Amino acid sequence: MNTPRVLDIFCGGGYLSYGFQMAGYDLDGGFDNWDAAVKTYEKYLGAQAHLVDVALFYPGKKDYEVIIVGGPPCDDFSLVNTRRNIYGKRAQLVLDFCRIVNDVKPEAFVFENVIHLSQWAEVALFEIPGYKVTKEIADSVDYEVPQSRKRKIFIGSKDRHIKLTPPLEAKILTVRDAFVSIETNWGFTKHRPETIEKFKNVRSPSWISKETTSDYQGTVRLVWDKPSVAITNIKKAQILHPEENRIISIAEAMALQGIPSWYIPEGPDTDKAKMIANAVPPKLAYRIAEAIKTPFQRTL
Known part of the structure; x- marks a missing residue:
């Protein structure tokens, strides 16, 4: 029995695929409409990535076993987005993911997204025909990642319910x-x-400004001996170094996501920051990959 290959939809920089690769899976390729992400995936994972609009992507059934993984951009669902749009273009990508799973009929699928994923999106995932679907809420800190970041993980399998446990x-x-x-x-x-003067006033995560302005909205200072808050795009959010009056660097954001220092995203710093923020921590991805393996595959 061969281990299925991993097909990554909305692959980003490939950090979810990397976790599966660490667990011994071969990669079937990645798909994204973001050029820097496609280049990052190909540079580090040794598999081909395709620059494509996933909404127009129809891969067809494979003649070998595959697992489909992915999580579309979460802007339409996230609380960070103050103008949430459950029927936005990006929210529609959930249905595209379901369509691709239904078309390819993989052995299993993994869908990752924000904790506030809309109910209609959850229903769509549970109603993909032919799969036993499990929903888990995973906090990265429970998987040896130095940040508290909760995400919903949906795992579908043709033959069994799969439970993800830390x-x-x-x-x-x-x-x-x-x-x-x-x-x-x-x-x-x-x-x-x-800006530096403003940062000097932010003393700890529990500090709240008494000012009525929104200058400090979204600003938080990390604490040395605690896990980080959830890492979002450091070019937009204001996550401060524990001691220095600056937002964390890209290298620091990578470390807080558990991304190896050599796995540097392609593109300008704005692309790098966004790709790191969107990444599934590889250690969490590895545990998901291990959970999907059958008892027989775990002995290989």
Whole structure:
């Protein structure tokens, strides 16, 4: 019995696929409409990625076993987006994912997205015909990633319900654990003097400004000996270094996602920051991949 190949829809930089690769799966390729993401996937994973509009993508049934994984851009669902649109173009991509699964009929599928995924999207995933679907809420910190970041994970299988559970031996990693592993720090944002002065007032995650302005909205300072808050796009959010009056660097964001230092996204810093924010932490992806394996495959 062969291990199925992994087909990554909305592949981004390939960090979800990388977790499956670490678990021993071969990759069948990635698909995304983002050029920098496609280049990143191909550079590090040794598999082909295709620049394509997934809404127009019809892969057809394979003559070998595959697993489909992916999670579309989550802007329409996220609380970070104050103008949430459950029927937006990106929300429609959930239905495109369901369509592709129904077309290819993989052995299993994995869908990852924000904790606030709309109910209609969940219903669509549970109603894909021919699959036993399990929904899990996974916090990255439980999978040895140094940040608390909750996501909904849907796992569908043709033959069984698959449960995702954190490893019993998992250590709780902190910001300090993440930053001490950084050999070369890079990807800093240049701040204006008035911005630095504002950052000086932000003392801890529990600090709340008494001002009525929105200057501090979304600003949080990390704590050395605790896990990070959820990493969002550092070019938009204001996640501050524990001691220095600056937002965290791209290298620091990678470390907090558990992304290896060599797995640097392609493109300008704006693309790098976005790709890191969108990434499924590889350690979490690895555990998902292991959960999907049958008992026989785990002995191979």
